[in-house]
Amino acid sequence: MQKFLLKNVDNPRSTDIREYRKSGGYKGLKKAVEMEPGKIVDEVKKSGLRGRGGAGFPTGMKWDFASRDPNFPKYLICNADEGEPGTFKDRHILERDPHLLIEGMVIAARALKVGRGYIYLRAEYPAAEVILDKAIDQAYKEGLLGENITGKGFKFDLSVHRGAGAYICGEETALIESIEGKRGQPRLKPPFPVNVGAWGKPTIVNNVETFSNLPLIIEIGPEEYSKIGNPDCPGPKLYCVSGFVEKPGVYELPMGTILRDIIYKHCGGIKGGGKLKAVIPGGISTPILPPDKIDCQMDFVNLPKAGSMLGSGAVMVFDESVCLVSVCMRAMQFFEHESCGKCTPCREGTGWLSNILERIENGMGRNGDIELLLEVASNISGKTFCPLGDGAAGMLLSFIKYFSDEFDHHIENRKCMVN
């Protein structure tokens, strides 16, 4: 398949603006500046693009809300927090094709009449910061950022805001708090950021990959774009594959590619010819799937039907050698560590679940622990302030749903099934 998003990443000099231009870069922007802002919003709406950050919210609709808000200034934020374990697609673009992101953001700024933008970059990507800073510098020098962009009289300033290690800051309202210089805890919604966001102003937050789709949409037009992938949620999609496959990595494939194909066709199957035990399809906040559920399309519509979610498109593949109790425990420790502490069920519940899982993993599980896990998880589920807590509970419930025998074995035999 033709590559749109990753077409430059294998070029070692891709971060340079000249190389980027050579491969057709900033053409989308050139076209966009000739368009009425409202027209750009319309095209994005028509394209059917859905946000790539995890929730899959229609980007055109978000933009429409934002552009209808009469308040100015507005702010544009790129969510480059990429905290979802298993995910490393945004890093690919940030480090290897930064101008793709910048171009996408400038198009968005033009469409939404925004004068100021930020890239909220996780502190775990120090190299990306250097690369982005350089790319932004170049873009300023070439008149693609700053005053009077491409001579068309619009202004857009962009800079990097570095996070400092907090998964929750990937959630857009927490991210906004963090940009404002506060503790990164999620805000009440409504009001939504498109109306009341950073510093109380309308704010549009999109993921790195989402922005990176924009030059393409503008260049080839929404009709052509929506022919790529699943018509319900079209476009190219970056899938990050990790774990026990022959060729892990980031794959650009049409949205809706079959999970089995990703594993067996694109990634060369299970490592060392091993046997598939389970897959997490969208990062550890999404429910795990057993091998008999992998014939589904990987997109925002079909994965939920199979009992999971697309999330960030982070496919984690486990073969028979992996102890899923320890995976579950480690995942829960992650949620405990990353819970922001704002709401009771997530703050206290994730810690409690970790405790129980740790004792099971360490061979000190008790009768009734599985029931307790289920009950505590359902006491979290649906009751938290933001989706982080739900993700933790959903993850755990899916592990027990499909792999309770492993948990039982741990408790009964005080040791692991696999090692």
Added chain:
Amino acid sequence: MITEEIIKKIQQKKGDYPVFRSAIMSALHEIQNTEGWLSQESLYKVSGMLNIPPATVKGVATFYHMYRHVPMGRNIIQICTNVACMIMGAEKLVDLLKREFGIEAGGTTGDKRFSLVIMECIGACGTAPAMLVNDDFHDNLDEKRVMDILNGYK
């Protein structure tokens, strides 16, 4: 010491935001970059520079786990143990580091050469296990490779 240069950088960063206080995270990063950690005095200085109440600065500084509140070694080994790395053997590497350097997670060697910090996912799951040493990225680790790499940090 918070140098003139840091202060200048922070002043500059203020210009990025409509409200000065939003430069706080940058300010903390700048100071940590030179001092290695954030002392109470540093937090107090940031409070003064950005006109933010000291307690508020502390609240922010302690929320994000990559701000450090104890002195660190010259090199910080930040090793990921999240799921993708764990199943690829990160735990073993952590055990090795603990043994080799005689420190616990969060600890610093007596000679201040290394501090060991356990990380959540650092976005290298496809090439796991992975670690950051200071700002340098290293992946596809195994026991030998880790030690070879660390030999390069004095």
Added chain:
Amino acid sequence: MITVTINDREIKFDKAVTILEAARSGGIKIPTLCFFEGLEKFGGCRLCLVEVEKLPRLQTACTVMVTDGMVVRTETDAIIRARKAMLEFLLINHPLDCPYCDKSGECELQDLVAQYGAEEGRFAEGKRRHPESFDDPIIVRNMERCVTCTRCVRMCDGVQRASAITVTGRGDHSFVEPFSGGRYDCEYCGNCLTVCPVGAIMSRLHRHSYRAWFVEDEIETLCGFCGVGCSMILQMRENTILRAIPRMGMGINKGLLCARGRFGYDIIESNRRLTTPLVRKNGELKAVSWAEALGLVAEKFSEIKEQDGGEKFAGIVSPELTNEDNYVFQRFFRETLFSNNIDSIIRMFYAPAQAYFEGIFGQGITANLISGIGKSDAVVVAGGDPTKINPVLGLQVRAASGNGAKVVSLSNAAGLKRFASSEPVARSGSENFLYSALLKALIDTRGLPGRSGSIEQEIGNIKWPNDEEITQRTGLRKSDIEKVAEDLKDPKNISVIIGPDIMINNGLMGLFLIAAIIYVLDARIYLLSERPNEQGVIDTGCMPDTLPGGRPLEISSFREKFEQEMGYGVPGQKGLTLFEMFEAIGKGDIKAAYVMGDNPVFNLPAADRIREAMSGLDFLVVQDAFLSETAKMADVVLPAALWAEKDGTYVNLERRIQRLHRAKKSVGGLEGWQIIAGISGLMGSRMEYNSARDIWEEITRASHLYGSVSYEDLATDKSLWPYKGEPLRSGKWEIKIPEEVVEKTGHGCHVYPDRLLFHSGSFSRYSPALNSIQAEPYAVMHPDTAKSIDIKDGDRIKIAAANGWSIELVSKVDNEIRDFSVRVPNVFEGVCVMSLVDYGIEPGTGAPVWKLSDIKIEKVQ
């Protein structure tokens, strides 16, 4: 119209409210924990979850607004399970030390668990540990009990706006801490204690001595520490105060207090209280019976009155005493002693300032609701720090700033740092240059309003200082002043807050310029009031020249009508003002003085001279709760009751009349009016009062101003200005450029009283609690000042004045003292800064204006 159905009941609203409010208004209870009326919405505890039809998830009632047609259920099985679950989550890390916890019995978590129950013992691991913090004298923190509701932080950030505490860490390692992690070093308002639902932040004062069920009685009364007049509840057991707490929504403070109000109540129980009358015998004060003491006073007073007449008496009343005490005092002086020599410490600022502004703009011009400040679009502060002098009023200034108002601080107001949009502070003594420059700049930006030709004409006569002069004198640049004028260009709803330093620094000239600024801004006026009943002193006629109600006594028609109605005589000639009295005492023209509830030899400027004068009196009677510096000089000392031991009324700075309620029997003191009536009776004029109410009724007859405000009306809107008594005097709408009495020269250090947040007057020093926060005076100065005299922070220094008087104390170098003065609190025993300053008298008002005698500061080894 919005119609909501909650548990099958339809409820209608004309505006959107939260589900919680909707439910409460329909009498439906929804449990809450992180919600607290008046604090920013949070939605974190998840206890208030309810079901809303058509929405997939449970919703938090405290944050979700109702919409038309919404159907809500609050008691389904799923909800009850969710509530239990949340409680269980809260308990897994919560120590079950209820028997040991002071919060027991009034803990919201305990109550919720009692109501909903929680699964027990399913949590097998150890609980989160965090040692209790005893680093603070006043507040104990036990973070193991914290439920992370953040009510305390939202209170401190959003209402008190001190931002002294924060949640540190995150997730299940979230703890509430002050910056230091130990001691708070905050404003100690204690408002975080009020809102903590559990025993995580508690007062240390009654640690392990308080249980909710110990409380036998709760008395609602007023705080006696300043002129805001906050309401609070004294919780009593066996005639002792267990604690003072505010009640949310109660009083003008709506449940907020400052450190003095919340913790300073322990002076009532101080072991230094006077318990019996004292009489000087052979040079020493000896305990005697009430009969003996009062008999002696009556005898001496009768003797002097007979021999020399009423002019030989000086009477000093107190703005710390009630209207009833003060009224009876003036009656005693006028009727029994036939003297008009009655005055008080409010001569220093409140009385002359009010008279001045009323003369221009009309009677009652300073009677404005404190809550109006927060709603202003600009606030100008001059002559003091409202957040220290009247802390709960100060919160309104901060709130205004939070609402986007421009706050301009023209004085050293450290408590407004972070809230002021501009803070041009002139060098001490040069404020008038700043005021006139500002006036000029405001006329340039806003123009003259054209409301009064005569005021504008006089403004036209002002000799404006030129720019260089302004900069040279004040140390401010032209742009500083332009910035202020710019800030104040457009606002329409402006509050001007004026503090005592304006009078002592700048005299009438300062008031004149501020009045002109007020005129140009068309602003509301607030006078800061250091003591609880300054207005009441004026209203009850405790002035040498006015009758109760404020009419001038020298106008014979007023006086005669008064005498007729009240049945007692009043001398026809006005008496001496406070400072005239001391001059007269010094010259031997006055023989006897009665000081009721004040400490002039400590509190008044040139205290050394006043002390010397007082020592020449033939007979000095001091009525006080403590053996003050003045009481130590007395011939007779009469122990007095303090406010928690009294009934009666105070009038606050908004001119709101409020009632005190007696919470306990005094340790030995009597109320002022009881003592005075006793003496008067012995001197042959009987006063028949049985209670404060009797006196109040007499006051309302004497003061037409109070009109028909009955004792019962005192908690209602009727006790708010205007009381609908007699018609109000209108202002003259003219001002005259006053003459400057005291030429301000010299560029050395000038010493001023520092007005503290943790103390007020000279008796808060008897509060162990307040002393535990600040027990010692210090001399605060700007780093530049300190450098120029080679002093470092924490040095022990000696400050000596030209009059030979000196004090010794510790220095505190602080760049918040921006006017280059040296500030020393006039509170603590042995450190009387008032001895170091001298004054000139402003002839129009009798108020003292500071002379800027240069002082010498040196380090003591």
